[in-house]
Amino acid sequence: MTDPSNTGISGANTTFGGATHLECTRCGAMYESEVLHRLSPCCEKPLYPRYALDLIGGRLRRGDLAGRSADLWRYAELLPVRDPANAVRLGEGFTPMIDAPRLASRLGVAQCWVKDEGQNPTASFKARGLCMAISRAKELGVTEVGIPSAGNAGSATAAYAAAAGMTAHVVVPNDTPHPIIEEMRALGADVELLAGLITDCAARVAEGTRDHGWFDLSTLKEPYRVEGKKTMGYEVAEQLGWTLPDVIVYPTGGGTGLVGMWKAFDEMERLGWIGPERPRMVCVQAEGCAPMVRAFEQGTEYAEPWVDAHTYASGLRVPRAVGDFLILDALRSSGGAALAVSDDEMREWTRIVGADTGVFCAPEGAATAVATARLRQLGAIRPDDRVVLFNTGSGLKYVV
Ligand SMILES: *Cc1c(COP(=O)(O)O)cnc(C)c1O
Numbered sequence: 001m002t003d004p005s006n007t008g009i010s011g012a013n014t015t016f017g018g019a020t021h022l023e024c025t026r027c028g029a030m031y032e033s034e035v036l037h038r039l040s041p042c043c044e045k046p047l048y049p050r051y052a053l054d055l056i057g058g059r060l061r062r063g064d065l066a067g068r069s070a071d072l073w074r075y076a077e078l079l080p081v082r083d084p085a086n087a088v089r090l091g092e093g094f095t096p097m098i099d100a101p102r103l104a105s106r107l108g109v110a111q112c113w114v115k116d117e118g119q120n121p122t123a124s125f126k127a128r129g130l131c132m133a134i135s136r137a138k139e140l141g142v143t144e145v146g147i148p149s150a151g152n153a154g155s156a157t158a159a160y161a162a163a164a165g166m167t168a169h170v171v172v173p174n175d176t177p178h179p180i181i182e183e184m185r186a187l188g189a190d191v192e193l194l195a196g197l198i199t200d201c202a203a204r205v206a207e208g209t210r211d212h213g214w215f216d217l218s219t220l221k222e223p224y225r226v227e228g229k230k231t232m233g234y235e236v237a238e239q240l241g242w243t244l245p246d247v248i249v250y251p252t253g254g255g256t257g258l259v260g261m262w263k264a265f266d267e268m269e270r271l272g273w274i275g276p277e278r279p280r281m282v283c284v285q286a287e288g289c290a291p292m293v294r295a296f297e298q299g300t301e302y303a304e305p306w307v308d309a310h311t312y313a314s315g316l317r318v319p320r321a322v323g324d325f326l327i328l329d330a331l332r333s334s335g336g337a338a339l340a341v342s343d344d345e346m347r348e349w350t351r352i353v354g355a356d357t358g359v360f361c362a363p364e365g366a367a368t369a370v371a372t373a374r375l376r377q378l379g380a381i382r383p384d385d386r387v388v389l390f391n392t393g394s395g396l397k398y399v400v
Contacts, residue, residue, distance in 0.1 A: 017056065018082035019049035022223050025326055033080070036140050038221050039322070046220040046323050048263065049080045049227055057271035062242055070094045072128060072231040078267060079132065080227050086139040088164045090121040092131045093231050097239040097388070103356040103369065104387075108376045111386040113245070114359050115236065118394030122183065124315075124362070125229065125392045126156035129256055132228030133217050134160040143167065146214035148201030150253065150314040151180040152393055157217060158187035169208055171201040176314060179397050197309055199319055219254035220323045229257040233264025236388055237274055244279050246385040247336075249371055251364035251392055252283040252292055253318035255327035262330040279388070281336040283327060284364075284371040286311030286343065289319060292327055296338035301325050312343050313363035315392060337380050341370040349373075350395060363398060365391030 022031040024040035025048055031037060033049060040047050056077050068074035072093025081087050097113045104112035117125035130153065137145060146169040147157045154170035161168035170184050174193040184191050194201055208214040219225060237244055244265070250258045258281060268274045285293050288310040295303035305320040321327060331338055346363040349370050354360050368389040375381040 123394035124152035128228035129225030130156035158189035230260035233261030290340035360395035362393035
């Protein structure tokens with residue numbers, strides 16, 4: 001284990017710290033953070049980096065963040081990268097929280113913001129996770145990475161690998177939106193198209209890992225993508241003046257962002273930056289692929305894989321999530337909800353959200369507005385609620 005007193009903090013200036021250790025999300029077993037890990041050896045479940053939060057909280061006040069760089073590295077003390085030279089930076093994070101009063105009144109809620117993740121590098125929030133995973137992989141000596149993707153994770157990998165000087169192998173379904181395939185190629189990745197789903201692509205990447213020594217960046221199968229995505233939780237709090245909304249609506253595939261934000265809220269409470277309050281977390285999926293919704297409704301701890309997954313919202317076409325139990329736990333302990341929406345509703349609401357807010361959202365982003373409207377009708381979202389909708393990518397990537 002690394003010396004926990006070595007937090008790397010010096011005054012109010014941004015200082016890189018790093019985790020003290022990794023922890024199995026299933027059984028709590030601890031692992032050394034300075035060697036490459038994938039799933040926990042004990043339970044084959046995701047590993048979470050842990051930090052010396054009491055020490056960091058004692059020295060770093062939330063007000064110290066003002067004036068720092070307007071990207072996710074403003075939270076460097078709470079991130080796993082140790083040496084600033086290994087931070088691969090393309091302008092990721094600190095995306096705008098857009099106040100959307102006309103959408104709020106259409107939806108019948110007190111206030112509504114669109115967190116516009118389409119403004120990230122490669123136009124989706126996948127930039128956050130892949131930025132962190134590739135920065136850490138670089139720090140630990142990796143030179144060649146592989147990733148199965150529904151599309152956006154592939155282009156983020158291609159971009160950060162290019163910036164880091166690494167070789168990237170991306171395996172995507174052959175019906176991935178064309179702009180994304182062009183983008184990955186332009187960013188220098190080795191792109192392989194497969195007839196099948198992201199789960200089939202994962203099997204192909206596993207072969208590359210075994211036969212060619214690629215480091216596999218699959219969601220939650222390495223410990224650092226979630227650390228990039230958790231910064232959305234820090235940003236929501238900071239951008240709302242260190243309060244949290246009543247509801248966060250999140251389009252869920254692998255669920256990294258949802259569980260990442262849930263982790264961030266706990267960290268912020270330990271740091272003394274927020275209290276014990278939490279937003280209700282809402283998971284939105286597509287009717288053609290809704291394994292989390294089904295498991296939530298059935299009350300199970302894990303989710304069965306979804307057979308015959310189909311939806312044009314490629315980020316939601318994820319039949320099996322390795323972090324299923326973490327997603328379901330966050331939904332239940334927050335008093336949240338899970339629901340599925342149709343592709344037609346996503347198409348319709350892309351235009352409604354666009355005309356109400358000025359944001360051309362991805363279908364996954366539009367799904368959050370559909371879900372909010374439905375939950376208002378059902379009474380699970382109330383007229384006095386303040387709601388954050390995650391637009392996870394730009395609509396431009398889906399234009400065919
Ligand atoms: C990947 C993706 C999602 C799902 O994100 P997870 O954190 O894996 O649940 C949602 N929207 C878009 C645009 C995506 O690319």
